[in-house]
Amino acid sequence: MxxxxxxxxxxxxxxxxxxxxxxxxxxxxxxxxxxxxxxxxxxxxxxxxxxxxxxxxxxxxxxxxxxxxxxxxxxxxxxxxxxxxxxxxxxxxxxxxxxxxxxxxxxxxxxxxxxxxxxxxxxxxxxxxxxxxxxxxxxxxxxGPTYKSDPLRNATALSQSAEEGLDVSPEVEAAAAEFFNPNQSKLDDPAFRLRLLAAINDLPDDEKRAVGLILQGIQIESKDPDVMTISKALKCRERTVRNRLSRAYSKLKDALQVEELL
Amino acid sequence: MKTTHDTGERDVLHAFSIEPNRDAEILAVYVEQYPQYREALIDLSIELLTAPNLDEKPPKIVSSDSAGRAWSRFQSLLSPADPAFATKNFAINPLLDLSDQRFREIAKELNVTRLFLTRLRDSVIQASTLPERLVSQVAQLVGVGVDTLNTALHASPSMPTGQRFKSDGKPSAGKQMTFDEAIENSGLSEEQKSALKAMKG
Structure with missing residues (x-):
C-alpha cells in the first residue's frame, strides 16, 4: 500500500x-x-x-x-x-x-x-x-558569490508611472513579441530552454511575472472582458506590461547571447 | 513553494500544483476563484513553469565514482535501527566523535575554516598530501596518536564509518583533492593559506 x-x-x-x-x-x-x-x-x-x-x-x-x-x-x-x-x-x-x-x-x-x-x-x-x-x-x-553584486537581482522595480512614461521602440517591442512566442521551436531545444529558464529566474520579479505569464500563453490584452490578461492578472496597465517585457527581452537577449539566432 | 502561507492558501496552492494540465485557462480559473491568493498563484505558476525538468534523459550521465562515497555518507546519517544503516565496524575517525562546539574550536585553533577541517575529517583531502606537521597538530588537539589519526585519514572515503555524521560540518560528496587544492578551495583567507603552505616546508 x-x-x-x-x-x-x-x-x-x-x-x-x-x-x-x-x-x-x-x-x-x-x-x-x-x-x-x-x-x-x-x-x-x-x-x-x-x-x-x-x-x-x-x-x-x-x-x-x-x-x-x-x-x-x-x-x-x-x-x-x-x-x-x-x-x-x-x-x-x-x-x-x-x-x-x-x-x-x-x-x-x-x-x-x-x-x-x-x-x-x-x-x-x-x-x-x-x-x-x-x-x-x-x-x-x-x-553564490555573485549574488549580492548581481545588478539584475538587485534591480529596483520602477514605479508604474515611470514605467508607463518610458518609450519602447516598435522594433524592440516586435522583437520581444517574437522572442516570447511560446510556440517557438527553440524552446524545444533542452539546452536552450535550460539557459532561458535560468535567465528568466534571474530577472527582477516584475519582469519575471510578465514573462512567465506570456510564456504560459496569457495574452497581454483582450477585447473580451472575461478573458484574463497579463495586465489584469498583474493589476497594471497594458503599456506597463509591454515595457516590462521589452526590458526583460533586452536582458534575456544579453544573457543568452542569441542575437544571431533572433 | 513558500512556507509562510496560511493553511487555506497552502491548500489552494497545493491543489494548483497537482493540476494535471496546468495552462493559462486553469490559472485563470484559480485566480478568479481565489483572488486573495492571486499573486501567490501567479508566482507559483511561473516557478512551476521555469523549474528545469530533471526527469529528462540527460545527454550524458556523469561517472558515479562519487556515488559510493555519497552512499556511505548517507548511511552515516541514518539511525542504527534503519535497515540501510551501516553496521560494519571500521577504523574510527576521532574527528567524527567531536561535538559541534569542539569541532569549531579545533578549526579555530588550527586557524582553518570549518570547510577545510570538514574535508580533512571526511578524507576528501588525500591523506598522502597532508604535511606531517598538520597531522601532528590535529592529532594533539583531538587527543590521539599520530598513527591513529593517519590510519583514519587514509581510510577509503567510501568505507562506511558506522559513525553518526555531525551535520554542523558538511561532508563533501565530490572527488578527493590534494592538500594544495584544498587550500585554494576551502574559503581560507590569504593569511590562513600562507600558514598552511608553510607547514609543507
Missing part, C-alpha cells in the same frame, strides 16, 4: 501527489523489491524523481539495504549530472563547493525524514523539480 503524504488540508484530508505519480507508485507497490529496483533503474524509461524520493524517504517501506543503496546511487548520480549542467565550473564561482553543499543538504533532509518519519519533504514527492529548484536557489543565495 502506498504511504500517503503526512500533510493534511484544513479539512483533514491528506495532500495528494500528482495523479501520474500516485498511479506509478501504486503499480510499483505490487512488485517484489528486486523488480521494483530494476524498474527504477531502467535507463530507457527514467522514473520521475518523485518516485525515487518516495522510496528513499520512507524507512517504513523496509526495503533492504541493497535496494536502498541502488536507489540512492541512481538518485545521486542523476542529481549530480543535473547540477553539473546547471552549476558548471565554467560559469559559476566556487561551483564545486556549491554543488557539494546542495547534495549534502539534500542527503541530510532525506535522512532526517527517514529517521524521524516526519514529512518535511512531502512536497518533493509532489513536484520534485519545483522543490529542487527552490532549494537550489536558496543555497545559491547563501553561497
Amino acid at each position: 502506498v504511504i500517503s503524504l503526512g500533510k493534511v488540508t484544513r479539512d483533514g484530508k491528506p495532500y495528494q501527489r500528482r495523479r501520474e505519480t500516485e498511479c506509478l507508485l501504486e503499480n510499483l507497490d505490487l512488485l517484489e523489491p528486486d523488480q521494483l529496483v530494476d524498474m527504477c533503474l531502467n535507463p530507457d524509461e527514467i522514473v520521475p524523481f518523485e518516485v525515487l524520493i518516495y522510496y528513499l524517504r520512507h524507512k517504513e517501506l523496509a526495503l533492504e539495504k541493497r535496494h536502498v543503496e541502488a536507489l540512492f546511487k541512481s538518485f545521486y548520480t542523476r542529481i549530480e549530472t543535473s547540477l553539473n549542467q546547471s552549476i558548471p565550473d565554467s560559469r559559476v564561482d566556487r561551483a564545486r563547493d556549491i554543488r557539494e553543499e546542495i547534495v549534502v543538504r539534500i542527503m541530510e533532509k532525506i535522512a532526517s525524514d527517514r529517521n524521524t518519519q516526519q514529512d518535511k519533504m512531502y512536497y518533493w514527492e509532489v513536484n520534485f523539480n519545483h522543490a529542487f529548484e527552490s532549494f537550489r536557489k536558496d543555497i545559491l543565495k547563501q553561497l
Whole structure:
C-alpha cells in the first residue's frame, strides 16, 4: 500500500501527489523489491524523481539495504549530472563547493525524514523539480558569490508611472513579441530552454511575472472582458506590461547571447 | 513553494500544483476563484513553469565514482535501527566523535575554516598530501596518536564509518583533492593559506 503524504488540508484530508505519480507508485507497490529496483533503474524509461524520493524517504517501506543503496546511487548520480549542467565550473564561482553543499543538504533532509518519519519533504514527492529548484536557489543565495553584486537581482522595480512614461521602440517591442512566442521551436531545444529558464529566474520579479505569464500563453490584452490578461492578472496597465517585457527581452537577449539566432 | 502561507492558501496552492494540465485557462480559473491568493498563484505558476525538468534523459550521465562515497555518507546519517544503516565496524575517525562546539574550536585553533577541517575529517583531502606537521597538530588537539589519526585519514572515503555524521560540518560528496587544492578551495583567507603552505616546508 502506498504511504500517503503526512500533510493534511484544513479539512483533514491528506495532500495528494500528482495523479501520474500516485498511479506509478501504486503499480510499483505490487512488485517484489528486486523488480521494483530494476524498474527504477531502467535507463530507457527514467522514473520521475518523485518516485525515487518516495522510496528513499520512507524507512517504513523496509526495503533492504541493497535496494536502498541502488536507489540512492541512481538518485545521486542523476542529481549530480543535473547540477553539473546547471552549476558548471565554467560559469559559476566556487561551483564545486556549491554543488557539494546542495547534495549534502539534500542527503541530510532525506535522512532526517527517514529517521524521524516526519514529512518535511512531502512536497518533493509532489513536484520534485519545483522543490529542487527552490532549494537550489536558496543555497545559491547563501553561497553564490555573485549574488549580492548581481545588478539584475538587485534591480529596483520602477514605479508604474515611470514605467508607463518610458518609450519602447516598435522594433524592440516586435522583437520581444517574437522572442516570447511560446510556440517557438527553440524552446524545444533542452539546452536552450535550460539557459532561458535560468535567465528568466534571474530577472527582477516584475519582469519575471510578465514573462512567465506570456510564456504560459496569457495574452497581454483582450477585447473580451472575461478573458484574463497579463495586465489584469498583474493589476497594471497594458503599456506597463509591454515595457516590462521589452526590458526583460533586452536582458534575456544579453544573457543568452542569441542575437544571431533572433 | 513558500512556507509562510496560511493553511487555506497552502491548500489552494497545493491543489494548483497537482493540476494535471496546468495552462493559462486553469490559472485563470484559480485566480478568479481565489483572488486573495492571486499573486501567490501567479508566482507559483511561473516557478512551476521555469523549474528545469530533471526527469529528462540527460545527454550524458556523469561517472558515479562519487556515488559510493555519497552512499556511505548517507548511511552515516541514518539511525542504527534503519535497515540501510551501516553496521560494519571500521577504523574510527576521532574527528567524527567531536561535538559541534569542539569541532569549531579545533578549526579555530588550527586557524582553518570549518570547510577545510570538514574535508580533512571526511578524507576528501588525500591523506598522502597532508604535511606531517598538520597531522601532528590535529592529532594533539583531538587527543590521539599520530598513527591513529593517519590510519583514519587514509581510510577509503567510501568505507562506511558506522559513525553518526555531525551535520554542523558538511561532508563533501565530490572527488578527493590534494592538500594544495584544498587550500585554494576551502574559503581560507590569504593569511590562513600562507600558514598552511608553510607547514609543507
